[in-house]
Amino acid sequence: MGLGPSIKMTTLHHFNCPITRLLRNEENLEFVGIIVDGVSEVYDDKVYTAKRTADLAQAMRADAAIVSIDGWGNHHVDFVNVIEELGIKNIPSVGLSFIGLQGRLVCTNKYVDCLVDFNKGESGYENCIVGDNNLTEYDAMKAIALLKLKLKRSGKEVDSKEFEKKILKRLLFKEYDIKKVEFGDETKISRSLLTIDKDIADKFKDMEERIENIKVNIIKPFEHNIFVNSNLDFMPIACKVRGELGEGISSLLSGVSLMLTGVEKVSGYQPSNIGSSEGMLDKIVKFGQDGTPEASDYIIHVDIEFREGEGRTAEGIMAAHKIADMILSDIRNEIKKIDDIPYRKEEFYDLAKENKRKVVLIKIVSGLGNMYDTSMFPYEPGGFIGSRQMMNSSNLPYVISPNQCKDGAIHSLL
Structure with missing residues (x-):
């Protein structure tokens, strides 16, 4: 896991983003979009990207952030x-961050006057349990309530008058429940049973020179008393059926997700920046968070054995994520063929709301490279292939819609 295993937002967390989920349901606010800003290494770059982020918020006519x-x-x-x-630029804001004792601000200014601390531990210190200090829906609720108060105090009170809605984009999700996952002679999906080719790892293990070996395991619900290497990500299993990310139709498997872990072959080095997350699965993952599976879910566990030194390189980490995405591609091909499983249908809309206060969400994400980077706009929801790294884009901010966030436009390279 990257810097701070307990607070890092996995790909699954961005896919299930609680702030996005709640803001889109705020009837009397217009959720105009999300600005994704990468953390920079050099101070001048930090200032530059902050200015560009604020420019974008102003151009989006944001009343608050x-x-x-x-x-x-x-x-x-x-x-x-x-x-x-x-x-x-007179745009009031509410900040959300891990602070506790260990994460107290290293600098401040007069505008930093309203923060929500999502530290969950009694000690106030980071730990290596994935998801333990994650931003939750309750944190998002507090931030939105405080934002409304700041709007009121700045003379931009939120009203509840009737208004006209204009649909900008529509996204339809078809969600299929998976009741069982097992290995077989080929990858296929039938009657809520996901069968994975027992030799699936062999198909990809020679495709990346930085990877020594690949293991694919199936972890059954609640059977978490097993050792796993350092966590690199949790990913949803979803595919585009029609359209681009953020519009059209996507399909999602529920009851199952992918976990990516890794270790170097010779030294046993666990990929990490500050604090790796290897250990017994039931001890190093807090299940049931937006960024982690439910304890009742199946987990497709992809474990990467890096060649010596490659678990410490950006190229090695990207190769691991690419392998995981290729394994998911086999499953995605079968999702598109499903014809014997009922599905739940959920529609998401990007909306313009006449005369409503406009709010923008700014996600400051990994952008330093190696295990602390983020990639944008993969070909498939929550995937990696086809995406562009924040670091390689000089951490310049992206603007994405709420629907694009829900459709997996953000991939965490942990």
Whole structure:
């Protein structure tokens, strides 16, 4: 896992983003979009990207902003700068961050006046349990309530008058329940049974020179008393059926997700920046969070054995994520063929709301490279192939719609 295993937002967390989920349901606010800003290494770059982020918020006519980050320490420089640049443009904001005792701000300014601390531990210190200090729906609820109060105090009170809605984009999700996962002679899906080719790892193990070996295991519900290597990500299993990310039709398997872990072959090095997350699965993952599976879910466990030194390189980590995405591609091909499983249908809309206060969500994400990077716009929901890394894009901010966030436009390279 990257910097801070307990607070890092996995790909699954962005896919299930609680702030996005709640903001889109706020009847009397217009959720105009999400700005994804990468954490930079050099101070001048931090200031530059903060200014561009605020420029985008102003161009989107934002009345207010919620600013979230899943890092601390030096990363708070980016966080504080974004809040300051928003304040200079008269855009009030509420910040969301892990603070506790260990993550207290390294700098501040007069605009940093309203923060929600999503530390969950009594000690106030980071730990290596994936999801333990994740941003939750309750944290998002507090931030939205505080934002409404700040809007009121700045003379931009939220009203409940009737208004016209204009649909900008429509996204339809078809969700198929998977009741059982097992190995077989080929990958297929039938009657809520997902069968995975028992030799699926062999198909890809020679495709990346930085990877020594690949193991694919099936972890059954509640059977978590097993050792796993350091967590690199949790990913949803979903595919596009029609359209681009954020519109059209996507299909999702529920009751199952993918877990990516890794270790170096010779030294046993566990990929990490500060604090790796290897150990007994039931001890190093907090299940049931937006960024982790339910304890009752099946987990397709892809374990990567890196060649010596490659678990410490950006190229090695990207190769691992690419392998995981290729394994998911086999499953996605079968999702598109499903014809004997009932599905739940859920529709999501990007909306324009006449005369409603406009709110933007700013996600400050990994952008330093290696295990602390983020990639944008993969070919498939929550995937990796086809995406562009934030670091390689100089951490310049992206603007995405709420639907694109829900459709897996953000992939965490943990």
